[in-house]
Amino acid sequence: MSVKLFLLLVICHPLSYVNCVPNFEEVLNFRLDEIPYIRMELRDGVNSDFDNTYVNYFFKQKICPMIIATYSLNITKPPPKRRESFVIVSDMGNLQQTVKLFSQTAGLFFFIIVNEIDLSELDNIFGILWKLSGIYRTILLTLDGLMVYNPFFYNPKLGKFGGIQMLGEINKGRIFDDMNGYPLRVQVFRSVYSRPVYDIVLNKMISHEGADAIVASELQKNMNFTMILQKPSKDYFGERAPNGSYNGAIAMITNSETDIVLTGFFIKDYLVPLEFTATVYDDQLCCYVPKAARIPPSIxxxxxxxxxxxxxxxxxxxxxxxxxxxxxxxxxxxxxxxxxxxxxxxxxxxxxxxxxxxxxxxxxxxxxxxxxxxxxxxxxxxxxxxxxxxxxxxxxxxxxxxxxxxHPMYYQDINTLHELDESGLEIIYKYTSFKDDLFFSETSPLFAALNKKLKYLDDLDADLIKDLVERGDIASVTRYTSLILESNEYILTKKIHIISECPKHYMIAYVMPKDSPFGEKINELLLKFLSAGLIDKWIADMHDKAARLVMKGNIIPRTSAFKVLTMVDLQLAFYVIIVGSLISMMSLGVEKSDLLLNCYKPSQQKRVVTSQFWQTQSKRGETLQQFQADIKRLVHLAYPTAGNDIMNQLAVKAFVKAVGDINLQRVIRTGGKRTLPEA
Structure with missing residues (x-):
């Protein structure tokens, strides 16, 4: 009799699931293989938990280390460590309180429900848990088998998403492979690789373009969700307030008002709880300045x-x-x-x-x-x-x-940060995230000096490049790719110049709430896109499109193989002639003044008189007596210290030389004339 009762209790006992859920060990083994350790939480003072078949399975399994503890709904437990996994024993009446006690946004939960279940109540409990905390990795070990809450299961009768399903109906928990058109809130705003498209009549964004838009479209196709494009925040990325809070997209992330922001963010610490996806591309923060002036034709x-x-x-x-x-x-x-x-x-x-x-x-x-x-x-x-x-x-x-x-030439541009510092230009920026660690002042004295030149512009809609071109006395900072894609016309028309020495290099990713349930699948797809080179290809397509628009708009200044020179181009040659003429006149003046000064020196005067004496000639209409007197005067001036005999000989020689007739010269020389009157 006792043996029959024992067998009857074993077969019909409500906690004996062996016949109801065959081969559940295989399913649970697969799940336990994904986690490093697990916590077993038994109800405090309930000894029957040790007799549960599921509990005994976890005691006996050797796949995952386990920590055993008890809990009481009357005692508040400290918040569990993030990303911990739990095996929790409960009953249907206390399940809602138990879920609230252990809820966290990450980790794997095994709820062992020891009595009969209420599917509608389970839908309500885990539906609220999904909407408030994004918790979906829950496996319910019930009398009817292994169940899960599928947030993407659509109930056409109720017209809503979410419902309890048998674990076997889902392909090993890969629920994100097909989200069944689940509405996913997506935030996109204007940035380098995203271009929102607005409906002017409806005053809302209806789509977006660019590499980020293609990524969003591919994610939608592969995960089968319905993209709900939210109205972009007027604060774009978000600005940090003195109290540490943010506005803009970051505020929507931290407040769980959006599921993902598909606009690239710099990967850095924003000091708020958020999560980056896999890196999708990189970029640099670069300073740009007005283009140097064109060299005038005169020089x-x-x-x-x-x-x-x-x-x-x-x-x-x-x-x-x-x-x-x-x-x-x-x-x-x-x-x-x-x-x-x-x-x-x-x-x-x-x-x-x-x-x-x-x-x-x-x-x-x-x-x-x-x-x-x-x-x-x-x-x-x-x-x-x-x-x-x-x-x-x-x-x-x-x-x-x-x-x-x-080809026009320009003066030397600012090409280094040191030259930017020496120029004294203010560096204007309009996103506070740029300033956080752009010029880390403790890195070098140069960065400290540049950091003092940063000036915040509290107008996110301002056109900084246009202001820079018009003013010409400021510098600015932005992403390098933004300049190439959005402001290429200013570069090609020689209005701005990008400083080749960029102070900061960033990896860029999309942003989700902390421990987002969509993160694992989205990262998996992004890594596939990256490994296939698709994101690089979509970015290259944007660059090609921008280049075609530039060519189509005739923005690039055309240069011909020849140029008709004008007087403006040749003015340097005339300047050289003018300067050369002025220098020649100055040289002439110096020479003449030197000659005049030398004329009044005794030695120079004697040399001049001597030259005149030997080169004297008879003037036209001059009598012989007048010519004789002129020679006497010159010989006395040229040789004042000579004796009379020498003077007479010199005078005779000068007279003979001055006579133009050769025969007459011969007669005077052979005649033995010793004085001028005799000659």
Whole structure:
């Protein structure tokens, strides 16, 4: 009798599930293999929990380590550690309180319900749990079998999502493979790779374009959800208040007002609970400044080549002249005697020779012709070499001039952060997230100085680039890709310049609430897109589209292969002529003033009188007596210390020289005339 009663109790006992749920161990083994450890929570003071078949399974399983504890609904438990997994024993009457006691937004829950279940009550309990906390990883171990709450199960009778299903009806819990058209709240606002499209009549966003839009569309196809595009916040990403709170998209994330923001965020610590998806792309924060002014045509030929080239050009000319002069010295030392008399070191013309060499070198250096060839073959070879070098350098200069007249040249742009600091320009920004660690002041003195130049613009709708171009006295900072895609026309038309040294590089991802239930599946799909190169391809398509729009809009300035030169382009040549004429006049004035000063010196006066004495000629209509008196006056002025005999001889010689008739000169010389009257 006792044996039959025992068998009857084993077969019919409501807590014996072996016959009701065959092979449940296999299903549970698969679930336990996904978690590092599990907590077993038994009801305090209820010994019958130890007799439960499911409880005994967990005691005996060797797949996952287990912590055993008890709980009481009358005692408030401390919040559980995040991402812990639980096995909780309860009954239908206390299930709602038990769920509230252990609820958390992550982890796996096994609820062992020891009595008969009420499906409508289960729908209500776990439906509220899903809506408030996003908890879906719950497995119900009941008398009727293993069940789960599927938030994406659609009940056409009730017209709502969510319901209890048998675990076998779902493919191993992959409920996010098919969300059955579940409405997913998506936040998208204007950014680099997202372009919202608005319906002006309805005053709402109806779609969006760009790489982020394609990602959203692909996620929707693969997960089969209905995208509910929320109205973008006017604060865009969100600005942090002094009390640490945010507005904008970040506020919607932290308040669980949206399920995902499919606009790229910089991956960094925003000091609020949110979660990033897998990295989808990267970008840099770059500073940009007004483009340097265009070089005016008046000095364009000078700026056609770098200053170092002109310095090298001038120094090379002096070096060639020096080599030529050195060869002249060597040639004078080894040349024959007759040449030594002509080019003697003691000759007063030696300095003149060197000056003439440097003058000829400069003439050849600018591709002109020299008047006199050097007398030595070695110097002629040097001169030929100089001519060849001048031809090469002249070709470089001429080609550069032709280039700068066709393609405009600009002054040196700001290319480094150090040059930006020296420029003194204010750096305007309109997103507070840019300033957080853009110029970390403790990194370097340069960053500390630049950080002081940052100025916040409290107008998210302001067109900073347009203001920068119009004012010309400020700098700004934004994402590099934003400049390339949205402001390429300013770059191509030479209105702004991007500083090549970017201070910050960021990885970028989408944002979800902390421990979002959609995160695992979304990350899985994003990684597939990335590994296939799809996101890079969609981004490249946006760049191509932007380039086509630029070409279609004729924004790129057209340049032709030739240019008709005007007087404005040639004004430098006239400036050179004017300056050269002024210098020539100054030189002439200096020479004339020096000559006038020398005329009043005694030595110079004597030299002048002596020259006049020997070059004196009879004037037309002048009598012989007048000519004689003129010669006497000049001989006394030219040789005041000479004796009378010498003066008479000099006067006779000057008279004979002044006589134009050769026969008469011969008669006077042979006549033995010693004085001027006799001659």
């Amino acid at each position: 364009l030929p000078i700026c056609a080549l770098r200053p170092s080239f002109w310095v090298a050009f001038i120094l090379a000319g002096f070096a060639c002249g020096t080599v030529w002069a050195a060869f002249r010295v060597l040639n004078l030392r080894i040349c024959p005697e007759n040449h030594k008399k002509q080019y003697s070191f003691r000759n007063i013309k030696l300095l003149y020779q060197f000056l003439r060499i440097f003058n000829d070198t400069c003439v050849v250096w600018v591709k002109a012709n020299i008047v006199r060839f050097p007398p030595f073959n070695s110097e002629r070879i040097i001169l030929i070499s100089i001519c060849l070098v001048s031809v090469i350098l002249g070709a470089i200069i001429e080609s550069s001039l032709a280039t700068v007249f066709i």
